[in-house]
Amino acid sequence: MNIKPLADRVVIKATPAEEVTMSGIIIPDSAKEKPLKGEVLAVGNGTKDEEMVLNVGDKVLYGKYAGTEIELEGEKYLIMRQSDVLAVFN
Numbered sequence: 001m002n003i004k005p006l007a008d009r010v011v012i013k014a015t016p017a018e019e020v021t022m023s024g025i026i027i028p029d030s031a032k033e034k035p036l037k038g039e040v041l042a043v044g045n046g047t048k049d050e051e052m053v054l055n056v057g058d059k060v061l062y063g064k065y066a067g068t069e070i071e072l073e074g075e076k077y078l079i080m081r082q083s084d085v086l087a088v089f090n
Contacts, residue, residue, distance in 0.1 A: 003042055003072065005079060010054055011042040012062065012078045037061050037089075038078065046082075054082055061087045 005011050014035045039059055046052035054060070067080030 003077075005042055005044040007044050008047050008050055008052065008082045009044045009079055010040050010082055010085070012038040012060065012067065012080065013041050014038040014076070014078060034064060036064060041077065043082075050082070052082060054085060054088070058088050059090070060085045061089065 003011060015037050016035065037060065040054050040056055043052050043054050043056060062078075062080060062085050066084035067078035070077050070079055
């Protein structure tokens with residue numbers, strides 16, 4: 001990936017949504033819950049008021065409507081502000 005976010009933004013690769021089927025019913029992609037966790041792939045430098053605390057490789061949780069979805073080389077990513085990330089987990 002050849003992208004560098006600016007200021008306090010991060011690039012996140014969302015983890016795939018878990019497929020849950022009940023009694024043979026297939027759930028279409030449009031009806032699946034949007035994943036709320038992912039991995040940080042790139043970080044900006046932060047701002048003068050807020051330093052960047054996220055690092056590449058961090059596993060994070062973010063809000064349901066956070067970020068802007070982009071597509072690069074056939075893959076979908078999210079770009080969002082560091083403040084839209086709710087938590088970092090192991």
